Amino acid sequence: MKPLVIFDLDGTLADTADDVVAAINHTLEAEGVAPLHLGPERYLVGSGGRALIKRAYAQAGRVLDDDVLERVFQTFLKRYEANVAVHSQLYPGAQMALEELAAAGFNLAICTNKSYRPCCALLEALQITHFFSAICGNDSLPWSKPDPRALLGVVERAGGLQSRSLMVGDSRTDIDTGMAAAIPVVAVDFGYSDRPVAELKPDYVISTFEALIPIVRKSLAR
Numbered sequence: 710m711k712p713l714v715i716f717d718l719d720g721t722l723a724d725t726a727d728d729v730v731a732a733i734n735h736t737l738e739a740e741g742v743a744p745l746h747l748g749p750e751r752y753l754v755g756s757g758g759r760a761l762i763k764r765a766y767a768q769a770g771r772v773l774d775d776d777v778l779e780r781v782f783q784t785f786l787k788r789y790e791a792n793v794a795v796h797s798q799l800y801p802g803a804q805m806a807l808e809e810l811a812a813a814g815f816n817l818a819i820c821t822n823k824s825y826r827p828c829c830a831l832l833e834a835l836q837i838t839h840f841f842s843a844i845c846g847n848d849s850l851p852w853s854k855p856d857p858r859a860l861l862g863v864v865e866r867a868g869g870l871q872s873r874s875l876m877v878g879d880s881r882t883d884i885d886t887g888m889a890a891a892i893p894v895v896a897v898d899f900g901y902s903d904r905p906v907a908e909l910k911p912d913y914v915i916s917t918f919e920a921l922i923p924i925v926r927k928s929l930a931r
Contacts, residue, residue, distance in 0.1 A: 711816040712929035713869030715860065715892075717878035718821040718828060719755060720900030722803050723835060726754040727796040732789035733761050736781060742769045755880050755901030757822055757847075758785050790827045794834030800899065802918030807840045809922055815929070818843040818867040820860055822882065825849050843867035854882045857890035864892075875928050877921065884911045893928055895921060 719725045726747075734744035745765050747753055753761060759782050766773040773781075810817060817840050821828050825846030832838040843866040847853035850862040864874050876887040879900025887894035896902075896911035907914050913924050 710868060710870050710873065711814060712925075713816045713818060713864060713867055713874040714810055714925055714929075715818045715820050715863055715867075715874060715876050717876075717880070717883050717900075718819055718823055718831070720752075720879040720902075721800075721877060721883070721897055722807075722837075723797055723799050723831065725793075725797040725831065726751050726901070728793060729754050729758070729761070729789065731795070732785055732792060733758065733765070735788050736785040737762075737765050739784070740781060742766060742771060752880075752901040752903045755882070758782055758789070786824060786827060790830050793827050793830045797831060797835070799835055799837070800897075800918065804837065806918040806921050807837060810925060811840055813926070815925065816867055816869055817841050818845070818863050818869075820845050820854065820863040820876070820886075822847040822853050855885040855889065857886055860886050860890040860892060873929055875925060879906065881909050884909045887911070895924055 716722050730745060730747060737744055742765050745761060759778060762778060762781050763773060819841050823846055825848050828846045829844060843863055845863045845866065850859055852858040860876060861871060864871055871892060874892050876883060876892050876894045878894060879897045880902045884894050884896055893912040895913040895915055896906040898906050898914055898916050915921055
């Protein structure tokens with residue numbers, strides 16, 4: 710079996726914050742809720758749409774029960790899916806890294822807590838869908854990160870082996886998931902983490918995708 714490299718999406722391969730926040734704020738406007746202005750708290754985008762909606766309602770002092778949350782979230786998803794790549798773009802070097810890893814014979818997959826449909830829409834818009842043998846969103850399996858079964862499920866769907874897999878992510882969620890699944894984690898330091906990722910003790914930290922290639926080759930050479 711080919712060695713497998715599993716990527717998170719938002720904050721790892723692509724900077725998606727502006728489109729996520731725009732879709733959230735368009736949805737909030739229709740609900741009469743003040744928009745979010747994240748500023749230095751841009752990292753909150755990595756928490757997902759539901760968390761951002763909860764934050765906006767809390768800031769506005771509005772009651773948000775589970776039924777309202779789900780309705781607003783579904784409205785957000787539709788808006789976001791239709792406008793998933795207005796501003797979103799791959800981080801520098803990401804395309805090159807995917808091309809080089811694929812050419813070198815590595816199997817590639819996506820494990821994200823973004824919902825599956827907007828995940829696929831984003832990958833299509835960024836023209837990188839063809840690189841991945843498995844794409845799993847937070848609704849693709851019965852589990853989502855940080856449950857290690859989410860990551861192990863991606864390994865299974867991609868036809869890989871746990872012992873020959875590597876995770877690339879940007880946050881505590883990714884690092885905790887990899888650790889719990891006994892899969893090494895490479896953390897990028899330019900994503901949506903609320904603290905320096907080195908403090909979270911991943912196996913490796915990188916600042917550029919150029920640095921990823923030798924780590925993958927070394928880690929998965931066995």
